[in-house]
Amino acid sequence: TGEALDGLVDTDKGFISRELFVDEDLYRRELESVFTRAWLFVGHESQIPNPGDFFTSRMGEESVILCRDKRGEIHVFLNSCRHRGMKVCRYESGNTSLFTCPYHSWTYTTDGKLQGVPQYRSLYDGVLDREANSLAQVGKIANYKGTIWATWDPEAPDFLTYLGDAKVHLDQALDCRDGREGGSEVIGIHKWVFPANWKFAAENFLGDTYHNPSHRSVDLIGIGPSAEAGKKGRRDDELEKAQHIWVSFPEGHGVHSAVQPTANEYVESFLDNPVLEEYFRHCYEERKRRLGDQARLLPFVGSIFPNTSYHGRQPRGLCAWHPHSPTSTEAWRFFLVDKDAPDEVKDYLRRYYMRYSGPAGMTEQDDMENWLYATRASVGTVARRYPFNYQQSLGKATDSYDYPGSVTLQPTEQMARGYYRTWMKYMRGESWDALLGEGER
Ligand code: FES
Numbered sequence: 001t002g003e004a005l006d007g008l009v010d011t012d013k014g015f016i017s018r019e020l021f022v023d024e025d026l027y028r029r030e031l032e033s034v035f036t037r038a039w040l041f042v043g044h045e046s047q048i049p050n051p052g053d054f055f056t057s058r059m060g061e062e063s064v065i066l067c068r069d070k071r072g073e074i075h076v077f078l079n080s081c082r083h084r085g086m087k088v089c090r091y092e093s094g095n096t097s098l099f100t101c102p103y104h105s106w107t108y109t110t111d112g113k114l115q116g117v118p119q120y121r122s123l124y125d126g127v128l129d130r131e132a133n134s135l136a137q138v139g140k141i142a143n144y145k146g147t148i149w150a151t152w153d154p155e156a157p158d159f160l161t162y163l164g165d166a167k168v169h170l171d172q173a174l175d176c177r178d179g180r181e182g183g184s185e186v187i188g189i190h191k192w193v194f195p196a197n198w199k200f201a202a203e204n205f206l207g208d209t210y211h212n213p214s215h216r217s218v219d220l221i222g223i224g225p226s227a228e229a230g231k232k233g234r235r236d237d238e239l240e241k242a243q244h245i246w247v248s249f250p251e252g253h254g255v256h257s258a259v260q261p262t263a264n265e266y267v268e269s270f271l272d273n274p275v276l277e278e279y280f281r282h283c284y285e286e287r288k289r290r291l292g293d294q295a296r297l298l299p300f301v302g303s304i305f306p307n308t309s310y311h312g313r314q315p316r317g318l319c320a321w322h323p324h325s326p327t328s329t330e331a332w333r334f335f336l337v338d339k340d341a342p343d344e345v346k347d348y349l350r351r352y353y354m355r356y357s358g359p360a361g362m363t364e365q366d367d368m369e370n371w372l373y374a375t376r377a378s379v380g381t382v383a384r385r386y387p388f389n390y391q392q393s394l395g396k397a398t399d400s401y402d403y404p405g406s407v408t409l410q411p412t413e414q415m416a417r418g419y420y421r422t423w424m425k426y427m428r429g430e431s432w433d434a435l436l437g438e439g440e441r
Pocket of ligand 1: 102
């Protein structure tokens with residue numbers, strides 16, 4: 001009921017109840033109210049380049065199949081047989097002409113249609129409507145610069161409306177390093193489970209730069225958040241000269257980014273490897289030429305409501321935070337590279353991504369440790385009486401900066417406040433007009 005939500009989120013005063021991160025009833029309700037309505041990231045078209053290619057993904061807790069059908073069209077359907085619910089596909093990815101259910105062998109085509117039913121004539125003729133027993137398809141699907149997004153709600157606004165002005169920031173992760181639109185591919189995925197609520201991760205990526213001390217050790221050795229692709233120096237210089245901005249958007253998205261006064265000159269970064277040096281120099285110059293003034297905007301991190309985050313710089317890619325329970329989340333990190341980059345560049349980036357990210361990477365462990373202990377220390381009866389504090393830079397946002405959205409020019413929890421304000425609207429089942437409503441002023 002609505003009353004159960006009262007008092008949980010107070011973004012005017014800056015308090016959020018710990019129940020959002022531990023409570024079972026709220027969790028079940030958000031699966032229904034948030035995950036069956038919002039646009040969710042399910043994969044990348046480069047994972048399914050050919051007809052019949054599929055990748056099993058997730059939407060909320062549920063398994064879905066991202067599949068390119070025989071005609072080349074992309075679909076997302078629920079990975080559950082319409083007969084007794086068996087998972088029709090138990091592989092992570094592959095190529096097939098049919099999905100055959102292992103239980104009683106109903107078969108589905110690559111566009112999700114029920115095709116084969118054993119003993120159809122003798123047992124089902126005249127009764128079973130095959131069309132009506134196709135795999136459940138999502139309400140809407142969008143291919144944005146190669147990334148595939150889906151929502152179960154056929155009434156949802158189109159994806160670009162949902163994305164709003166956060167688009168310019170997400171583009172920094174999806175476009176080629178030389179400024180061309182799209183043209184990226186997934187080079188690998190890390191998957192792992194961590195014992196904390198999925199919103200801890202989404203919130204962190206909204207632009208919680210305040211947590212940088214957590215990564216002090218990796219910063220010191222030169223691969224932490226302030227180092228570019230393992231090289232300290234160039235990025236430090238860019239960051240020091242740039243104006244940092246923390247931005248929230250009315251749709252619940254948020255980003256931390258930085259704008260240079262003028263686009264910098266390229267600084268030699270890979271003198272020990274001419275292939276890398278040439279590629280990154282070329283991309284840097286090309287990007288400046290193509291984007292002009294827009295090249296001053298440095299790619300950074302952000303989250304798209306509710307559970308997709310991205311890194312615009314290295315390690316470039318998207319993260320999906322899939323809920324398992326109130327205190328358990330499956331993290332998927334999709335790493336991106338320019339499709340037409342030389343193999344040596346891709347290989348270099350693959351190694352860098354593995355070293356930096358994921359369960360065995362250097363930075364991710366720091367974050368997991370924080371979320372894990374914060375969760376354990378928040379499930380107790382007494383702990384739950386004390387809400388989390390989100391008062392940082394309260395009232396400091398402006399909407400008259402050069403870039404759209406509500407912008408704060410110092411570290412702030414404004415993006416998190418906006419995120420939970422939006423979260424509450426979903427939980428209350430508000431209309432799409434209200435969901436895409438106002439940010440913090
Ligand atoms: Fe799939 Fe019976 S559960 S055919």
